[in-house]
Amino acid sequence: MIGKTSPSAPYVRKLMLDPLPPPAKASGVSLWLREKLFSSWGNAFLTVIGIGLIWLLVSHFAPWFLHGVWNADSLAACRKTIATTWGEGASGACWAVIRARWNQFIFGFYPAEIYWRPVLTFVLFLLALAPVLFSQLPRRLLWGSLVYPLVAIWLLWGGSVWPVAMIGVGFVIGAVLWRVLVAKNAILAALAAVVVPVLFWLFLTGPIDDLLGKVLPVSIQSVPSRQFGGFLLAIVLGAGGIVMSLPLGIVLALGRRSDMFLVKMFSIGFIEFVRGVPLIALLFVASLLLNYFLPPGTNFDIILRVMILVTLFSAAYIAEVIRGGLAALPRGQYEAADALGLDYWKAQRLIVLPQALKISIPGIVSSFIAMFKDTTLVTFVGLFEPLKSIPDTIRADFAWKGIYWEFFVFVGAIFFIINFGMSRYSMYLERKLKRDNR
Amino acid sequence: MKTSVIFGTLVVAGLSAAGAASAGTLDDVKARGVVNCGVNTGLVGFAAPDANGNWSGFDVALCKAVAAAVLGDPAKVKYVPTTGQTRFTALASGEVDLLVRNTTRTFSRETDLKMDFPAINYYDGQGFMVRKDSGVTSAKELNGASVCIQTGTTTELNLADYFKSNGMTYQPIAIDSNAEGEQQFLAGACDAYTTDASGLAATRAAFPSPQDYIILPEIISKEPLGPAVRHGDNNWGDIVGWTFYALVAGEEYGVTAANVDELAKGTENPEINRLLGHEGNLGAMMGVPNDWAVKAIKAGGNYGEIFEANIGEKTPIGLARGLNAQWTQGGLMYAPPFR
Numbered sequence: 001m002i003g004k005t006s007p008s009a010p011y012v013r014k015l016m017l018d019p020l021p022p023p024a025k026a027s028g029v030s031l032w033l034r035e036k037l038f039s040s041w042g043n044a045f046l047t048v049i050g051i052g053l054i055w056l057l058v059s060h061f062a063p064w065f066l067h068g069v070w071n072a073d074s075l076a077a078c079r080k081t082i083a084t085t086w087g088e089g090a091s092g093a094c095w096a097v098i099r100a101r102w103n104q105f106i107f108g109f110y111p112a113e114i115y116w117r118p119v120l121t122f123v124l125f126l127l128a129l130a131p132v133l134f135s136q137l138p139r140r141l142l143w144g145s146l147v148y149p150l151v152a153i154w155l156l157w158g159g160s161v162w163p164v165a166m167i168g169v170g171f172v173i174g175a176v177l178w179r180v181l182v183a184k185n186a187i188l189a190a191l192a193a194v195v196v197p198v199l200f201w202l203f204l205t206g207p208i209d210d211l212l213g214k215v216l217p218v219s220i221q222s223v224p225s226r227q228f229g230g231f232l233l234a235i236v237l238g239a240g241g242i243v244m245s246l247p248l249g250i251v252l253a254l255g256r257r258s259d260m261f262l263v264k265m266f267s268i269g270f271i272e273f274v275r276g277v278p279l280i281a282l283l284f285v286a287s288l289l290l291n292y293f294l295p296p297g298t299n300f301d302i303i304l305r306v307m308i309l310v311t312l313f314s315a316a317y318i319a320e321v322i323r324g325g326l327a328a329l330p331r332g333q334y335e336a337a338d339a340l341g342l343d344y345w346k347a348q349r350l351i352v353l354p355q356a357l358k359i360s361i362p363g364i365v366s367s368f369i370a371m372f373k374d375t376t377l378v379t380f381v382g383l384f385e386p387l388k389s390i391p392d393t394i395r396a397d398f399a400w401k402g403i404y405w406e407f408f409v410f411v412g413a414i415f416f417i418i419n420f421g422m423s424r425y426s427m428y429l430e431r432k433l434k435r436d437n438r
Numbered sequence: 439m440k441t442s443v444i445f446g447t448l449v450v451a452g453l454s455a456a457g458a459a460s461a462g463t464l465d466d467v468k469a470r471g472v473v474n475c476g477v478n479t480g481l482v483g484f485a486a487p488d489a490n491g492n493w494s495g496f497d498v499a500l501c502k503a504v505a506a507a508v509l510g511d512p513a514k515v516k517y518v519p520t521t522g523q524t525r526f527t528a529l530a531s532g533e534v535d536l537l538v539r540n541t542t543r544t545f546s547r548e549t550d551l552k553m554d555f556p557a558i559n560y561y562d563g564q565g566f567m568v569r570k571d572s573g574v575t576s577a578k579e580l581n582g583a584s585v586c587i588q589t590g591t592t593t594e595l596n597l598a599d600y601f602k603s604n605g606m607t608y609q610p611i612a613i614d615s616n617a618e619g620e621q622q623f624l625a626g627a628c629d630a631y632t633t634d635a636s637g638l639a640a641t642r643a644a645f646p647s648p649q650d651y652i653i654l655p656e657i658i659s660k661e662p663l664g665p666a667v668r669h670g671d672n673n674w675g676d677i678v679g680w681t682f683y684a685l686v687a688g689e690e691y692g693v694t695a696a697n698v699d700e701l702a703k704g705t706e707n708p709e710i711n712r713l714l715g716h717e718g719n720l721g722a723m724m725g726v727p728n729d730w731a732v733k734a735i736k737a738g739g740n741y742g743e744i745f746e747a748n749i750g751e752k753t754p755i756g757l758a759r760g761l762n763a764q765w766t767q768g769g770l771m772y773a774p775p776f777r
Contacts, residue, residue, distance in 0.1 A: 079646060101489055109491040226518060227491075288527045382479065382524045388615075389479060393487055393519070395617055396480025396495075398754050401644035404621050 067092025070099060074399035097400050098410050104394065105410070108229015108384045114158075114221060118232050121155045124148060125239065133425060149243070156236065159222035162212045166205040170197035225303040229384030231414060236303065238372040241310040245371070246364070248311065249318030250357075254348065256323055267319070274316035279374055282309045287381035306378050314371040318364055325360035326352065358433045365426035369419045387411050463535050463667070463674035464508065464725055472514045475501035476534035479519040482640040483749040483757075484540050493517045496748040497538040499738040500559055500665055500682060504536065507681045507730035512737035522591070526551055529668060536678050537666040540634075542592060552669040556679025559664050559741075561761040561770055563657035564596050565635040567642060570652050572629060577656035581606040586619045586628035593633055596659040616641065630654075634661055640755045676724045684731040687713055687773035688740030690764055695739040702732045713776045720776060741771060 024030060038044040067086050072078040078094035086092065098105065107115055128148035131141035147168070154164040174197040181189035213219070228236065255267030274282075286305040329352060337347035357364075376387040384390055391407035394400050467473055477485040477497055485495040493501075493515075502512035520528050520539055529537045530552065540562070541547075543555040566585075568574045574583075577600070587594050589612045601608050611628040613619040620641055623631040631638070635657060642648050665682065667675045688694070691710050693701055702714040711717040715728035722728060738744050742764075749757045763769025 075644065104487075104489060104491070109487065112490060284523075287524065380521065380523065382519060382521050382528075384479075384519070389519075392615065392617065393480040396478070396482050396486035397488065398482050398486075398640065398644065401482050401640065402620065402646075404617055 064091050064093055068095045069093070070095050072096035073100065075402050076399075093406050093409070094403055095406060095410075097394060097403050097406060101390075101394050101400075105230045105386055105390055107232050108390070109227040110223060110229070110232060111221070111227065114223070117155045117158070117220075121152050122235070124151060124155075154220075156228075157223055157225070158220045160209065160213050160217070160219040162209045162218070163205065166201070166208060170200050170205070173197050173200055225301050226383075228303060230386045230390055233303070233378070233383060233385055234372070234375045235418075237307055237310055237375040237378065240307045241314055241371050241375075242368050244307075244311045245314035245318055245367075248315035249322055249364075249367075250353070252315060252319035253322035253326060256319065257326060270312075271316045271319050274313055275320070279310075279313050280377055280380055282313060283377060283381050285309070302381070302383065306381065306383065310371060310375065313374075314367055317367045317370075321360050321363035321367060322356060324363065325356035325358075328359050329355055358430075361426050361430050361433075365422055369422055372419065372422075373415060386414075463671045464677065467508055467535055467674075471509065472516050473501065473505040473508065473536070474516050474518055474534045475504070476518050476520045476525055476528050476537040476539055477501065478539045479521055481540060481637070482644075483636070483753065483755045485517075485538075487517075494748070496560065496744060497540060499744040499748065500538045500685075501536070502737045503685055503734040504678055504681050506733040506737040507684070508677060508726050510727065510733055512733075526553070529553060529666060532668075535667070535674070540663045541666055543662045543664050543666075544592075547666075548669075553666045554669055554675045555662075555664045555666050556675045557664050557682040558662040558770075559682055560636070560662075562634045562636050562661035562663055563761075564593050564632060564659040564661065565638050565657055566654040567623070567631045567638050567651055568629060568654060570650050574630075574654070575652075577654045577658065578604065578606075580608065580630055582608065583629040584609040584611050584627075586611045586613050586622050586631045588613055588616065588619060588633065592659070592661070597632055600658040620645075636749065636755075636757055639757055643754050643756060673724060677726060680724065681730070681734050682741075683773040684713060684734050684776075685741040685744065686764070686771050687776060688731070688735045689742035689771075690766065690773060693735055693740055694743060695736050698732050698735045702729065709776055718777075 037047040067082050067090055069078045069081045069092060072081060075094055078096055082090055082092040107118060110118060128145040131137045132145050150164050150168045154161055174193040177196055178189050178193040181192055252267050252271055255263045258264050286309045333351055337351040376385045379385050379388040480486050483495055484497045485493060487493050501515045505515045506512040518528060518534050525537055525539050528534050547553050566577050585608050587597055587610050611622060613622055619631055622628055638653050642651050642653060645651060665678050667678055693710060701710055702716060704716045705711060708717060712720055713731050715721055719728055721730045746752060749755045751758060759769060761770050765772040
């Protein structure tokens, strides 16, 4: 239009004017300030109050952080350094304690000469986790992830390799039986795949372990559970609980919506009981009450006990989250699965669960994060978790007695990093799975 | 699939557990080659692990002495940190062989909880700490004060008894742990802080300016702290009790870690000779080697040496001997005769 001039028009301007910059009030910083912070008298007032509060906090805590001392061998030395550098009466953090007791925070009382084992376990953990988290990676890597728990158990607790290997063999037996028998009779196959491995573990593993241990002794230094501590313990409990509670939660959620009376009643009973009882009560049961029930001399590993309880606890919550996802699916999806002629398991696996789980992602990850933070409660059964037990232990050394806030800040920061990572991953997953079917 | 990982491990754990029969504790310890000693998860001066996880302290020294007496090596101890809630079950269930965890000997603990206290290794009592500028110099002046007090402990009950019997009132400020109590007290949330006197001294010494706080002279309770063993295994109780008395007698007769080897070759004092196994066979009577007391005293010194090294006046904690002096010095440490 612009390039063409009408012959009847005496004059048509052919050049466009350059756009003028918007007026100062409607652009840049001043616009942002006006729109976001001072859009009305009320908002301006709140902004001023907010800035005042932030200033109050920063001016109180910044010196404490900035005056922090990293090199000292006791709290007294810290105080001296702060007093000489910043003047008498200045307050400051004594981060030196984190430096001095770093290993205790990470490993607890794990033997120092074999710190490489938990470190290697952690590196392998990240490698095993990668194919689970990111579907771009080759699917074949998942086999490694499947074997990983056994490797981790052996590396962390040590001892002979055979008992751990036998756990794996049991699973292989179960899987093979399932494959062979499933074509003939699914119920028989399921029964065989569960019962035969259990019998194998109960009656055959012991003698086989002894035999193999004598013929081919492969063993590394064994580490009792009581020596686990710090973030090693928190991550072992957290990761173990997360890995086991998700499948258990799915089963419970399906069970609660099942038409089979017994399955349904059991699921409801379990979920309601576990959700209704405080976690600490369950932990006390795990650590104290079981001692009375089990035969004397039984050495039922304390970490295993706690992990089972934490898993059951978390699974009950996750079951309810997933049930919410199942309930949110339109009825048409279920009917479509039936119309396609899929049986129950295929319908769940191919149509219902992928959608329900996608809906439940935020809730599931919330449960994971809550559970990971709840691992600090094991302090009450005498395990050395990093938030309370390890600091209490460190304070028992007179050199560090009196240190308080530094521990909370440090442990809180580490927990935040891990939990924030989980949260970001769940957001990534939600974006990736978004189908815009609303 | 992964859900059953637990089950598999459970089965393995169950298998490895089978076949542990319970004989006498001494036989168990000898067979195991290590003494399982229940200790505090951390209490300044009494039990604390260093950066490498090596335990030390006044209570820990007794664990070492028992291990030395029974197994000949003070290092053969497995320390099981126990909390206030878990300590008694740990002992009752056999998870630990003895509990040396600043535990007060009381009637109900011996009768109802089925424990024995073969000896008392520290006579403690509850005291108060106040700010110096408060002007308070006696616990009798604390009427109406707010007091920081750890909940669920005997100190809480003692405090109520003391104020009631003196016709005074107080406002309790409940705290969960000593570390929290110190923070509250320093922040001025309470006028007075109360706990065992040994703990008060250590707490005050760790304050930024200890001279601004004073510990009041009154001790309002009896807290006899000692090692505990299970009811019914008297032989093991004898070993724990007499190992401790060997340390006390060692101090009384001047037997130290440095000269014990020398004295074990024979002295003019028949009591020392019997104690150190030069004469008689006291060790054999309770099923331990005859040089048990030599090994026990060599582990960390006699009672006085252990006291001075861990909580005595030369340490930052700086506790005076007080009631824990030898009976010859006006204290309560009194070893029965070795014969």
